[in-house]
Amino acid sequence: MLLTLRRVVGLLVSLFAINTRAQYGHIIIPSRSSLNEPMDIQTKKIQLQNHQAYLATITGSEPQSYFHVLVKDSECSLEKTSSLSKKFQCEYAINGGPFHSYTKGGCVGLTVSNHTVIQDLETNDDGSVGFGITDSNEWILGNLNSIIHRDGANLNHFNIQEFVTGLNGGWLVYNSTNVVSNRDGQDPAPRTAIGIDREGKRLVLMQVDGCEHCVSRSIRGRGLTLQEMAEAMKGFADYAINLDGGGSSTSVCDEKVINHPTCLDYIMRQCERPVASAICIRDDSMPPGSISTKSSSKEQDLSSQE
Numbered sequence: 001m002l003l004t005l006r007r008v009v010g011l012l013v014s015l016f017a018i019n020t021r022a023q024y025g026h027i028i029i030p031s032r033s034s035l036n037e038p039m040d041i042q043t044k045k046i047q048l049q050n051h052q053a054y055l056a057t058i059t060g061s062e063p064q065s066y067f068h069v070l071v072k073d074s075e076c077s078l079e080k081t082s083s084l085s086k087k088f089q090c091e092y093a094i095n096g097g098p099f100h101s102y103t104k105g106g107c108v109g110l111t112v113s114n115h116t117v118i119q120d121l122e123t124n125d126d127g128s129v130g131f132g133i134t135d136s137n138e139w140i141l142g143n144l145n146s147i148i149h150r151d152g153a154n155l156n157h158f159n160i161q162e163f164v165t166g167l168n169g170g171w172l173v174y175n176s177t178n179v180v181s182n183r184d185g186q187d188p189a190p191r192t193a194i195g196i197d198r199e200g201k202r203l204v205l206m207q208v209d210g211c212e213h214c215v216s217r218s219i220r221g222r223g224l225t226l227q228e229m230a231e232a233m234k235g236f237a238d239y240a241i242n243l244d245g246g247g248s249s250t251s252v253c254d255e256k257v258i259n260h261p262t263c264l265d266y267i268m269r270q271c272e273r274p275v276a277s278a279i280c281i282r283d284d285s286m287p288p289g290s291i292s293t294k295s296s297s298k299e300q301d302l303s304s305q306e
Contacts, residue, residue, distance in 0.1 A: 148286070190223045
């Protein structure tokens with residue numbers, strides 16, 4: 001009885017936190033970048049409370065030419081982030097949004113890939129927020145349900161080119177403020193997040209290693225809480241959302257997994273979990289043969305900070 005009561009209280013607290021963060025609605029930030037600027041990716045390893053983290057900041061060029069949401073097929077079937085990255089020749093990639101099944105996949109929430117709506121808005125979902133780009137090179141973040149439904153479910157109103165829905169209510173940072181309460185998401189876990197600065201010039205990808213359900217803490221630890229992840233992202237982005245985490249958290253640089261994913265969640269063994277979607281950075285203005293020339297410098301930057 002006591003255990004059941006605790007679960008009920010925990011659920012109520014989680015719902016309160018999600019609804020609180022959902023009140024921020026959605027925002028649109030015009031990109032200040034130009035197609036005439038070359039895309040630049042800065043990658044490095046950082047330590048966050050004794051946890052290994054991987055940070056990528058992308059500037060230059062127009063976002064619609066380099067920001068991509070990848071899925072295996074129209075059913076959001078499962079595939080590893082590294083495999084999706086290799087197929088699309090991504091220069092950098094992280095896992096994307098949550099999914100319904102570890103065996104069948106199925107994207108959760110609005111998912112748009114290359115102008116195609118893979119998963120439509122779910123009418124019973126009023127708390128999840130997402131991250132994407134429009135045809136007009138505008139970053140679009142937040143919960144779109146109320147706007148879409150008011151406009152007669154017309155997604156074309158936003159001309160969305162790419163969009164992925166986050167996990168656990170979504171918002172981490174809003175207007176340079178950590179919006180995750182100390183009561184929300186206190187279980188440490190591997191985390192993945194995406195954010196943008198208020199000028200729309202700098203895209204930020206961050207992934208933190210850990211092992212969510214490991215009984216004994218190793219040198220890598222179990223990961224960060226949502227509040228800690230939000231605090232970390234606040235140092236790099238003015239707006240940020242939480243993507244899928246736990247055993248799904250993966251960072252890929254030039255088609256190679258660079259972090260220590262723990263797909264099973266219960267042991268520290270390195271293994272990559274298949275996911276339903278991934279975020280891919282690949283500048284469409286770059287000729288296919290140019291990726292290998294740029295790869296060595298990024299890899300060196302990452303390995304030199306171990």
